[in-house]
Amino acid sequence: MPADDEDMETRLSAGEVIEPPTSFVEQANVSQQTVYEEFATEWPECWARAGDRLDWETEYERVLNGGDPPYRWFEGGRLNACYNCLDRHLGAGRKNKVALKWEGRLGESRSYTYLELYREVNEFAAALRELGVEEDDVVTLYMPMIPELPIAMLACARIGAPHSVVFAGFAADALAMRMDSSGSQYLVTCDGYYRRGAPVHQKNKADNARIKLNHDVDATVVVDRLGDDTPLDANEYSYRDLLAAHRGAEVDPVPRDADDMLFLIYTSGTTGEPTGVRHTTGGYLAHVLWTSHAVLDIKPEDTHWCSADIGWITGHSYIVYGPLALGTTTMLYEGAPDHPEKDRVWELIDRNAVDVFYTAPTAIRTFMKWGEEYPQQHDLSSLRLLGTVGEPINPRAWKWYYKHIGNESCPVVDTWWQTETGGMVVSTVPGVDAMKPGSAGRPLPGIGAEVVDGQGNPVEPGEAGYLVLTKPWPGMPLAMVEAEDWFDSRRPSRPALDDFDWAYFSEDSAAVDEDGYFTLLGRVDDVINVAGHRFGTMEIESAIANVEGVAEAAVVSGPHDLKGQGVYAYVCTADGYSEAELRDHIDDAIETAIGRIAVPDAVVFTPDLPKTRSGKIMRRLLESVARGEELGDMSALRNPEVVGELESAVEGEN
Numbered sequence: 001m002p003a004d005d006e007d008m009e010t011r012l013s014a015g016e017v018i019e020p021p022t023s024f025v026e027q028a029n030v031s032q033q034t035v036y037e038e039f040a041t042e043w044p045e046c047w048a049r050a051g052d053r054l055d056w057e058t059e060y061e062r063v064l065n066g067g068d069p070p071y072r073w074f075e076g077g078r079l080n081a082c083y084n085c086l087d088r089h090l091g092a093g094r095k096n097k098v099a100l101k102w103e104g105r106l107g108e109s110r111s112y113t114y115l116e117l118y119r120e121v122n123e124f125a126a127a128l129r130e131l132g133v134e135e136d137d138v139v140t141l142y143m144p145m146i147p148e149l150p151i152a153m154l155a156c157a158r159i160g161a162p163h164s165v166v167f168a169g170f171a172a173d174a175l176a177m178r179m180d181s182s183g184s185q186y187l188v189t190c191d192g193y194y195r196r197g198a199p200v201h202q203k204n205k206a207d208n209a210r211i212k213l214n215h216d217v218d219a220t221v222v223v224d225r226l227g228d229d230t231p232l233d234a235n236e237y238s239y240r241d242l243l244a245a246h247r248g249a250e251v252d253p254v255p256r257d258a259d260d261m262l263f264l265i266y267t268s269g270t271t272g273e274p275t276g277v278r279h280t281t282g283g284y285l286a287h288v289l290w291t292s293h294a295v296l297d298i299k300p301e302d303t304h305w306c307s308a309d310i311g312w313i314t315g316h317s318y319i320v321y322g323p324l325a326l327g328t329t330t331m332l333y334e335g336a337p338d339h340p341e342k343d344r345v346w347e348l349i350d351r352n353a354v355d356v357f358y359t360a361p362t363a364i365r366t367f368m369k370w371g372e373e374y375p376q377q378h379d380l381s382s383l384r385l386l387g388t389v390g391e392p393i394n395p396r397a398w399k400w401y402y403k404h405i406g407n408e409s410c411p412v413v414d415t416w417w418q419t420e421t422g423g424m425v426v427s428t429v430p431g432v433d434a435m436k437p438g439s440a441g442r443p444l445p446g447i448g449a450e451v452v453d454g455q456g457n458p459v460e461p462g463e464a465g466y467l468v469l470t471k472p473w474p475g476m477p478l479a480m481v482e483a484e485d486w487f488d489s490r491r492p493s494r495p496a497l498d499d500f501d502w503a504y505f506s507e508d509s510a511a512v513d514e515d516g517y518f519t520l521l522g523r524v525d526d527v528i529n530v531a532g533h534r535f536g537t538m539e540i541e542s543a544i545a546n547v548e549g550v551a552e553a554a555v556v557s558g559p560h561d562l563k564g565q566g567v568y569a570y571v572c573t574a575d576g577y578s579e580a581e582l583r584d585h586i587d588d589a590i591e592t593a594i595g596r597i598a599v600p601d602a603v604v605f606t607p608d609l610p611k612t613r614s615g616k617i618m619r620r621l622l623e624s625v626a627r628g629e630e631l632g633d634m635s636a637l638r639n640p641e642v643v644g645e646l647e648s649a650v651e652g653e654n
């Protein structure tokens with residue numbers, strides 16, 4: 001049965017309540033029951049608890065300016081994110097503590113102490129400066145999970161140049177679109193990397209992207225990952241040579257205003273092209289530091305492993321900025337979870353004595369399918385806390401994780417947030433709250449979130465509604481900070497919500513229970529969440545529509561037992577084209593335009609798409625067909641005869 005349907009019922013009914021283990025509570029960073037109340041009564045000053053954990057070059061004057069937009073967090077404050085992640089730990093007795101532990105794809109590993117990381121980041125910052133990078137210039141980073149990626153991020157942060165990390169698996173077109181959109185003139189990439197034993201030529205993709213760009217790239221830095229000394233052209237520089245040329249260099253961290261941009265990251269929305277979400281320096285860093293402390297319970301002496309890719313926001317916030325701001329050891333894993341064996345993840349936790357493990361429900365369902373014999377081969381007793389993020393977790397997977405990985409002695413935090421929120425906003429506080437498998441929890445202390453109906457009124461317990469954030473939060477993106485009023489920056493797409501005079505609409509639906517716990521029910525826009533990654537159906541549709549022989553295409557989410565949701569494409573062919581041939585071309589087209597991760601799980605060929613009388617494709621109907629659900633009212637349909645054909649075509653696919 002598809003995982004997200006599996007126990008939707010159980011997720012919504014009053015399920016089990018599990019108290020956090022006493023042994024955990026006793027040592028938790030946050031364990032006072034009063035924390036919610038204190039944050040509520042002291043709001044917004046409560047967020048000083050986060051802000052005051054940062055080192056400011058110039059102290060901020062106010063936690064949040066005034067009651068009206070534009071909202072500025074930590075107004076008047078100046079700070080440098082790299083300083084907060086590195087320099088300040090050197091003096092705190094942590095200079096020889098491991099900051100970054102890298103486990104490579106070929107079984108190699110590398111550790112950087114805080115001092116070593118500081119040195120390399122400084123050398124690379126000096127190199128970037130010499131290449132011409134100035135404050136506020138956007139530097140694009142297109143690298144897999146190698147240490148040079150966080151090093152380059154921190155080097156950019158040091159000189160006040162926002163980074164734009166592009167997921168290494170994205171195609172040349174996707175990279176070009178992002179560089180064009182941000183006007184980025186600097187690129188850091190690598191020659192290639194290994195994927196399932198075979199080299200992927202990353203630099204070829206970067207070269208193709210540069211050809212497609214509408215502007216010149218001033219400098220491209222190439223990290224040698226394959227060890228094959230790729231020949232370099234004009235304006236291309238070897239990372240290794242640059243470091244050698246700047247050996248021992250130190251660069252003063254550039255103080256940034258609290259609301260100066262730290263980075264931007266592209267994410268899919270309802271429009272055809274991904275949009276850049278810009279995050280601030282002070283608010284964002286305070287938010288991810290605080291949630292790493294309060295929710296992930298990270299301590300400086302810990303080894304923390306977040307298994308996300310740095311190409312997504314999760315990696316930015318909970319591999320790089322949050323853990324390093326706390327001075328902990330953060331792990332970076334380049335490989336696959338089943339290579340060389342299916343016990344790889346548990347072997348890494350065992351060998352590195354990992355304290356906190358943060359992963360996605362998709363991964364947990366995969367581990368569950370492989371079986372508990374793999375974790376049983378290892379000593380996982382170093383683990384203290386487990387986390388999940390990216391999509392709803394079904395109670396069965398939750399309980400498996402709790403039992404077989406956490407030995408029923410580690411709390412599980414199911415953290416709901418988005419690229420736009422910068423950091424976690426809904427979750428349990430593990431030292432305070434009871435857990436309910438399948439339900440994320442309440443809005444975190446200091447966060448205003450509600451589930452409302454189409455008129456903006458809170459829904460009754462058990463009913464579904466729209467998840468909205470009703471107060472500004474420190475990690476909110478720059479678009480909202482800059483907007484004259486919030487409302488303009490993020491006008492809810494449900495017209496009735498226009499009356500809600502202050503809310504950020506998340507595009508997720510949820511239900512709330514009697515205790516105020518949120519159960520997430522999925523997106524309400526045209527975004528699908530595949531294995532915790534966001535894709536706009538429009539992006540995939542336009543890639544398919546470009547294939548010769550395709551007359552029309554519609555993309556929706558469908559069931560997938562591991563990924564939660566899969567990509568289902570319904571395709572009408574033009575006369576004279578064979579379906580088998582088209583299927584290959586469709587996959588290739590998506591791989592070229594976006595990347596392999598967006599290739600459909602099912603392609604359903606159909607003579608026609610269901611359309612309303614006004615000619616709009618009925619995507620909801622296509623979703624129901626993919627799920628084998630009751631189809632409900634079809635009176636709006638112009639061509640109801642197509643439905644039967646669709647149903648049998650989907651059956652043929654499954």
Ligand code: WT7
Binds near residue numbers: 267414417523
């Ligand atoms: C979308 C945001 C947040 C980092 C990873 C994804 C879904 C995220 C949960 C969760 C249910 C979740 C939502 C959200 N989502 N976490 N714990 N339970 N759904 O970031 O790519 O911006 O995607 O992921 O649908 O809107 P993103």
